[in-house]
Amino acid sequence: MRKILVIGSGKSTSYLIKYLLDKSTSENLHITIGDINLDNAKKLIGNHENATAITLDIFNENSRVEAVRNADIVVSMLPARFHIEVAKDCVTYKKHMVTASYTSPEMHALDEEAKANGVVLMKEIGVDPGIDHMSAMQVLDRIRDKGGKIILFESFTGGLVAPESDNNLWNYKFTWNPRNVVVAGQGGAAKFLQEGTYKYIPYNLLFRRTEFLDVDGFGRFEAYANRDSLKYQSVYGLDNIKTLYRGTIRRVGFSRAWNIFVALGMTDDSYTIEDSENMSYRDFVNAFLPYSPSDSVELKLRHALKIDQDDIVWDKLVELDIFNAEKRVELKKATPAQILQKILMDSWTLEANDKDMIVMYHKFGYELNGKKHQIDATMVALGDDQTYTAMAKTVGLPVAMATLAILNGKIKTPGVQIPITKEVYEPILKELKDFGIQFNEKEVPYLGYNPLNN
Numbered sequence: 154m155r156k157i158l159v160i161g162s163g164k165s166t167s168y169l170i171k172y173l174l175d176k177s178t179s180e181n182l183h184i185t186i187g188d189i190n191l192d193n194a195k196k197l198i199g200n201h202e203n204a205t206a207i208t209l210d211i212f213n214e215n216s217r218v219e220a221v222r223n224a225d226i227v228v229s230m231l232p233a234r235f236h237i238e239v240a241k242d243c244v245t246y247k248k249h250m251v252t253a254s255y256t257s258p259e260m261h262a263l264d265e266e267a268k269a270n271g272v273v274l275m276k277e278i279g280v281d282p283g284i285d286h287m288s289a290m291q292v293l294d295r296i297r298d299k300g301g302k303i304i305l306f307e308s309f310t311g312g313l314v315a316p317e318s319d320n321n322l323w324n325y326k327f328t329w330n331p332r333n334v335v336v337a338g339q340g341g342a343a344k345f346l347q348e349g350t351y352k353y354i355p356y357n358l359l360f361r362r363t364e365f366l367d368v369d370g371f372g373r374f375e376a377y378a379n380r381d382s383l384k385y386q387s388v389y390g391l392d393n394i395k396t397l398y399r400g401t402i403r404r405v406g407f408s409r410a411w412n413i414f415v416a417l418g419m420t421d422d423s424y425t426i427e428d429s430e431n432m433s434y435r436d437f438v439n440a441f442l443p444y445s446p447s448d449s450v451e452l453k454l455r456h457a458l459k460i461d462q463d464d465i466v467w468d469k470l471v472e473l474d475i476f477n478a479e480k481r482v483e484l485k486k487a488t489p490a491q492i493l494q495k496i497l498m499d500s501w502t503l504e505a506n507d508k509d510m511i512v513m514y515h516k517f518g519y520e521l522n523g524k525k526h527q528i529d530a531t532m533v534a535l536g537d538d539q540t541y542t543a544m545a546k547t548v549g550l551p552v553a554m555a556t557l558a559i560l561n562g563k564i565k566t567p568g569v570q571i572p573i574t575k576e577v578y579e580p581i582l583k584e585l586k587d588f589g590i591q592f593n594e595k596e597v598p599y600l601g602y603n604p605l606n607n
Contacts, residue, residue: 154183155560158220160209160239161230162186162194164329165253165279167540169228169549170197170204176557177203187220211235222246226560228552229254236260244272251556253279253548256569264569273564277571278555280511280547281310284532284585286385286571287551287578288592289515292528293389294575296519304395304525305518305601309366309376310511311402312544315535316371318507322469324404326501328509328544335494336422337401338380345382346397348601354378360408360415364400366514368531369593374512376400377408388573396601402512410469413458414493417441422490429487435478437492451476473500509536511543515592518599525599530592550588554581 157173159166166186173184186194187209198204211217211231221227221242226249229239233254243250244263247270256276267274277283285308293303313319314326327334343354354362363375382399391397414420418441426432426440435450442453454460460467474480475496482492503509513532518525536543555577558564564577572578585591 154181154203156224157182157184157226157228157556157560158187158224159184159228159230160187160211160220162188162197162206163230164542165545165548166193166230167197167542167545167549169230169545169553171541172550172553173556174198174201174204177201180557180561185220185224211238218242218246221248224248226251226556228252228556230552233257240274243274244270247272249273249275249559251275251278251552251559253277253283253552255282256571261569268568271567273559273567274569275555275559275564275572275577276569278551278577278581279549280544280551281513283551283572284547284590285310285513285515286573287582288513288530288532289389290573291578291582292515292517292530292594293391296517296521296528297390299521301519301521301526303391303517303519305397305516305527305599306389306391306394307396307398307400307514307516309374309400309402309514311374311376311513313402313404313510313512314503315508315510315543318503318509319404321500322465322472323407323410323501325407326503326507326509327498328503328542331494331498331501332490335420335490335497338377339420339422341380343378343380343382345378345399346386346394349395357415360412363408365405366402368512368514368533371512371533373405374402374514375405375408376402376514388571396518402514406465410466413460413466413470416458417454419489419493422488425486425488426492429482429492430485432482432492433478434474434480434482434496435476437482437489437496438475441489473497503539505539508538509543510534511547513592518601527597527599528594529597530594532590532592534590546588547590550585550590551581554584 184204186206188194189210191206191208194206198206209220227243229236229252236252236254237259240250240260240263244267249272289308312328338356338359343359345352360377363377366374366376377400379399382397386397439450442457445453484491511534515530517528534543534547
């Protein structure tokens with residue numbers, strides 16, 4: 154039997170493992186799940202005859218090397234920073250590797266050796282990055298194939314709560330890593346192109362410069378800019394494009410309320426709070442406000458940030474229970490961001506019956522035969538339950554499909570790569586439709602970046 158090693162069995166692996174198990178008999182596969190904690194791996198494979206769960210500590214070089222050598226292909230679902238050692242083993246022992254994570258400089262440095270050894274190191278083939286690459290390149294290539302010149306490309310993705318589980322004032326719950334939400338946008342100004350001009354949004358203004366998106370059947374959303382929209386400009390072949398913008402999707406109103414935390418300094422992760430373990434939530438809020446012998450924490454916050462008493466933003470803050478004097482932080486030497494994360498997890502953790510949702514939206518503007526055109530493409534994926542989530546579906550299925558395609562020799566090009574070639578994206582996007590992951594495209598009038606100018 155052909156052997157697939159999957160390292161890691163976390164939240165994003167349910168659909169990946171199910172897909173491979175469902176194909177295991179017809180494709181003659183044996184799937185080995187390696188994890189330091191076997192409970193989830195055993196739950197996902199059940200009693201399947203073509204699967205085995207093994208204890209695997211990737212920091213134990215001998216056991217890691219043995220597991221890689223015994224496989225025909227390796228799927229790494231580890232946190233991104235741990236992929237590199239697995240990748241080095243894969244190159245050394247001439248094993249292909251697939252992962253959903255971004256391509257690090259260390260990973261890219263393996264490109265020549267991987268090519269020399271005929272090894273495919275497929276990166277960035279989850280949802281974002283992954284489905285965004287493939288769906289964008291499919292349309293961009295189609296436009297270019299008929300002679301069109303790309304002048305605008307905008308791309309947005311959001312991990313959100315499904316409509317039936319959307320029951321708080323923020324219209325948001327954590328469907329992925331909470332820390333990434335709390336520190337989003339930090340580390341430098343957001344950078345993008347608008348009508349041929351480089352634009353920058355500093356972190357303190359990021360959540361007040363949003364744009365609206367309407368998705369048929371799901372209503373209106375907003376998006377704030379990703380930190381570097383130009384990262385894939387050359388990769389996508391968009392060196393001469395006029396407008397290039399990538400952003401993160403939320404429900405309308407989220408960003409304005411989130412900006413309260415930014416303005417106060419609660420999302421800062423660069424220093425620790427004194428005596429944080431003994432603070433109440435109310436103490437934490439008060440730590441960022443001026444002293445007053447008479448005014449309450451609520452009054453000081455309203456005054457400092459000019460929040461009217463009938464403003465929905467105020468109701469959102471109250472809903473999070475941040476003024477509670479009884480709830481304790483209980484985190485030693487914690488940063489403001491870590492404390493805020495704990496507070497938010499009280500309210501934004503998914504309940505047992507909650508479902509999640511992935512929303513993706515692309516805009517393509519192009520010139521053809523002297524006329525300007527625009528295509529808007531949207532994709533919405535809904536989760537089934539807490540195990541088979543929309544996030545797990547959109548991350549895991551492309552990984553699984555690429556793994557099988559490489560194993561079957563349908564993806565042959567060696568080296569470190571992302572899924573932007575027709576060899577990779579065409580069959581995977583086609584198969585994803587069988588699982589309800591597909592884009593709805595519509596032609597709309599080209600209005601440029603700012604429709605108000607037209």
